[in-house]
Amino acid sequence: MSGDRSIRTANGVSHLKRSVMRDLLKLAVDPDIISLAGGLPAAETLPVEAFGECLEAVLARDGAASLQYSPPFAPLRAWIAEHMRGRGAACSPEQVFITNGAQQGLAIISRMLLDPGEPAVIENIAFTGIQQVTAGRGADVRTVNVDPALGVDVSSLEKAFQLEPRPKMAVMVPNFHNPLSATMPAEARQTAAELAARFQVPIVEDDPYGMLRFEGEAIPPIKAYDQDDFVFYLGSFSKMLAPGLRLGWIVAPESMMPQITVVRESMDLESSTLIQRVVHEFIRRGHLQVHLNEMNALHKTRRDRLVAALKSEFTTGEHWTEPQGGLFVWLTLAEGIDSWALFEAALAKKVAFIPGEAFAVEGGHKNCVRLSFGNVRTEMIDLGVARLAQAVREGALAR
Numbered sequence: 001m002s003g004d005r006s007i008r009t010a011n012g013v014s015h016l017k018r019s020v021m022r023d024l025l026k027l028a029v030d031p032d033i034i035s036l037a038g039g040l041p042a043a044e045t046l047p048v049e050a051f052g053e054c055l056e057a058v059l060a061r062d063g064a065a066s067l068q069y070s071p072p073f074a075p076l077r078a079w080i081a082e083h084m085r086g087r088g089a090a091c092s093p094e095q096v097f098i099t100n101g102a103q104q105g106l107a108i109i110s111r112m113l114l115d116p117g118e119p120a121v122i123e124n125i126a127f128t129g130i131q132q133v134t135a136g137r138g139a140d141v142r143t144v145n146v147d148p149a150l151g152v153d154v155s156s157l158e159k160a161f162q163l164e165p166r167p168k169m170a171v172m173v174p175n176f177h178n179p180l181s182a183t184m185p186a187e188a189r190q191t192a193a194e195l196a197a198r199f200q201v202p203i204v205e206d207d208p209y210g211m212l213r214f215e216g217e218a219i220p221p222i223k224a225y226d227q228d229d230f231v232f233y234l235g236s237f238s239k240m241l242a243p244g245l246r247l248g249w250i251v252a253p254e255s256m257m258p259q260i261t262v263v264r265e266s267m268d269l270e271s272s273t274l275i276q277r278v279v280h281e282f283i284r285r286g287h288l289q290v291h292l293n294e295m296n297a298l299h300k301t302r303r304d305r306l307v308a309a310l311k312s313e314f315t316t317g318e319h320w321t322e323p324q325g326g327l328f329v330w331l332t333l334a335e336g337i338d339s340w341a342l343f344e345a346a347l348a349k350k351v352a353f354i355p356g357e358a359f360a361v362e363g364g365h366k367n368c369v370r371l372s373f374g375n376v377r378t379e380m381i382d383l384g385v386a387r388l389a390q391a392v393r394e395g396a397l398a399r
């Protein structure tokens with residue numbers, strides 16, 4: 001895993017030359033390795049049986065129509081609009097565009113709003129897929145600070161928006177941020193929406209983790225505060241139902257749908273007719289809420305176990321986030337630790353994580369790591385953290 005991982009542009013912003021995530025996802029499926037690496041929801045709760053029943057029912061009901069090309073499935077768009085309204089954001093079915101997941105939403109909106117060389121704002125610690133659609137496309141990237149507890153710092157955002165030329169878009173993950181797990185408070189969301197309108201900078205609100213809350217009160221999305229249509233909301237069924245479905249959505253002004261359709265057609269024609277119908281059937285039968293309850297309960301158990309293990313193994317000033325949802329804990333180790341070297345040492349001990357630097361848009365954060373508690377068997381967490389702590393101690397002795 002060491003070696004040539006990133007390209008650094010003139011303004012010091014790096015982007016990934018090869019997909020670290022893909023390399024690491026391969027590890028997540030090696031049964032010998034305790035993987036705290038991939039951002040995967042708990043496999044045990046993926047609803048195989050209920051989904052199978054819905055699949056059969058849809059094929060029996062819709063026959064060949066479920067296997068044809070077809071326009072977006074209207075009942076699914078209607079449900080998504082209702083779901084968005086339930087979360088506090090005004091939304092009609094005509095404002096919903098079905099995608100193959102949030103990453104496709106990021107790709108579509110960034111192609112629509114941003115040309116290479118133009119300015120874009122992203123968080124200084126950002127999911128690699130966000131780096132790919134901005135720095136990776138040659139954008140002039142400006143970063144804003146993101147706090148491990150409170151998410152995007154809105155005064156940093158205001159400064160980035162003020163700069164001329166004005167950014168063409170700003171991407172942020174307000175709920176259970178990947179990798180920090182930070183969640184923006186309601187006031188910051190409102191301020192972000194107001195800044196977008198004041199400076200006419202569209203915000204792309206990337207929200208795959210919003211429904212993965214297992215504690216505390218849900219906070220309305222930034223889109224709920226968007227009076228002037230400057231927020232594009234990206235939703236996804238990946239984490240809230242199953243990543244393998246490859247299904248998500250964009251909420252955008254109805255007037256922009258033709259433009260979004262044209263950009264999407266340059267990538268693929270449409271999302272799976274069959275999967276849209278089966279997901280809708282799954283929801284119609286009331287399975288989604290049951291699934292969310294089960295999955296979030298298991299994630300909470302695993303978060304608790306991970307935090308308890310960190311408390312007992314790391315007692316010399318290391319610190320970590322304790323999220324109320326999502327999939328990640330961000331662990332900050334002692335200064336001077338290089339988490340890429342630690343990654344190799346930990347892998348030799350059969351435990352995997354993602355080095356923090358992979359998310360650090362301007363470099364740094366070498367002593368940080370992202371740990372995912374979603375898809376690691378609960379009873380393996382203590383051993384995984386013990387191995388990690390041992391690798392840290394051995395590394396410290398060797399330095």
Ligand SMILES: Cc1ncc(COP(=O)(O)O)c(C=O)c1O
Pocket residue numbers: 039100101102103104127129173178206208235236237238243247248
């Ligand atoms: C912040 C963020 N955005 C987007 C995605 C991609 O989601 P999807 O599977 O819906 O394409 C991920 C996946 O991990 C993510 O963490």
